[in-house]
Amino acid sequence: MEQDEIASLKKKAKEIRKLTIDSIGFLGVGHIGGCMSIIEILTLLYYRHMKIDPKNPNMRNRDMLVISKGHAGPAIYSVLADKGFFPKEWLHTLNVGGTRLPSHCDKNLTPGIDMSTGSLGQGMSTAIGLALGNRLDAVDSTVYLIIGDGETNEGQIWEGAMAAAQFKLNNLIAFTDYNKMQLDGYVHEIMNIEDLNAKWISFGWFVQRVNGHDFFEIDMAVERAKQEEHRPAMIILDTIKGKGVFFAERNLSNHNMKFDSALAKEAIAELEKDSVS
């Protein structure tokens, strides 16, 4: 990937970050921590890798994304709005009664969302189902899956891990948003998931570990993962929960935080100042 492309992705990520901070701030409360940590991976996927068409959100041979950590809805909604799946105005309707943009991703409400999620661990299985279905239909597309580190506590993640390897799902590329914090505190203090690399390797996946905010690193890993022919791929993203938002970064309460438009504006202004995204 060339320097100018990386620069362009960084610029886009900043925009997506701002849209997300703004939408949550407008509502007054939201999962800012886990949304900020996946901005880079979402930007990379939607602006560089995924075969999608905003005019045709259900096209059969599209690449798909399952955000198993479904509470990160606001982050993907910013991407989808920016891409033109729905009007940007919707972003201010986050979680308002009757909205098309609920807390947790809903494929029946939001154009561009491929699977409803919210109960942790379930996206793992549904992603496998999508990948198996694509294989049955000989559809040349990739199912991307984003799971959380807290979510990695769920048994269903490991049921899925066994199955994806058993079924040799080479059309499934998963990411763990390893931001080291879950709801009640640090992952290593609540329910440690280390040695995470070793776990996925032992389950038969092709494993890579990268800086989850470095476009070059993530992109290399995705390209490498696509070459796997006989097994699913897991890319563990080392990320920072709340990345880019001064009041959220490393704040133990950043899983779900209250903040208003004024604070959101401050955070956005801080982002603007930052030459690095």
Next chain:
Amino acid sequence: MSDKEMREVYNDTLVELAARDGNIVVLEADLMRASGTKSFSDRYPKRTFNVGAAESNMVGIAAGLSAVGKIPFAASFACFAARRAYDQFFISANYTRLNVKLVGTDPGVAAALSGGTHMSFEDIGLMRNIPQLIVMDPCDPVSLKQLILQSAYHKGCTYMRLYRKPAGVIYNEQEEIEIGKGTVLKDGEDLTLIACGVIMVPEAIRAAKMLEEKGISAAVIDMHTIKPIDGDLVLRYAKRTAAVLTCENHQIYNGLGSAVAEVLSENHPTLLKRIGVNDEFGEVGSEDYLRQRFGMTAVNIFENAIRMFK
């Protein structure tokens, strides 16, 4: 059709369906030998997915498959299909408005020697609480086949209990069996027996004969679809007869009896007796032993009916 193993009917019907519809797929959680779908998997290995002992994963995978147009039939013992994978069925399949056909085998006392841990007396109850879900308990091989065929093309999730062993044929092949419509197996003027499933429908028929000998004319209804319950049929007979007895291989809470009670209370309050398990856990024993133990017998239905009629 002669007496056939119900699971053979399940497998054969799916094989028949799969031959004309490439979207039919089968999922198992290491109970393929129990469900009887080995021959389906031999014929259609690419369309069979055995996930091992991971029921939650199985249901989620079924949901994902249905999201891209497949028609997945996923089976496990009713206790696991309903209790263990409940959140996955609820959210991944139903809340997401997908198309999973979940099958719960060995319902209630049919679990027999597997014992109390495997004895699902609450699956109908759990499933009734899932919005818009179709919940069925077929009583014979003929109706089973019809209900499987209809489930496949119903737009939305279904839950079906599947008794695995041989079951006596009750319907003739020409009979029209329809999801959501109960069938009057025997007409009657004095009492109405409403039953579901392989265990209780034949017992209700036998009880009706015993009542006949006492000069009591009992109607027998096979309510194979507990949700949506055929309220019109229930009321038609409630208005015609003095009382209603429901008979199920299930707790008397939240199953067929409760569904019937809801219809009666809101529309035409009628004396009702629910026959089934009385808030007890299951236990090990032969099916015959367990039927006696939990009152799932013609004699028990008969005795309750006589008491009501007095």
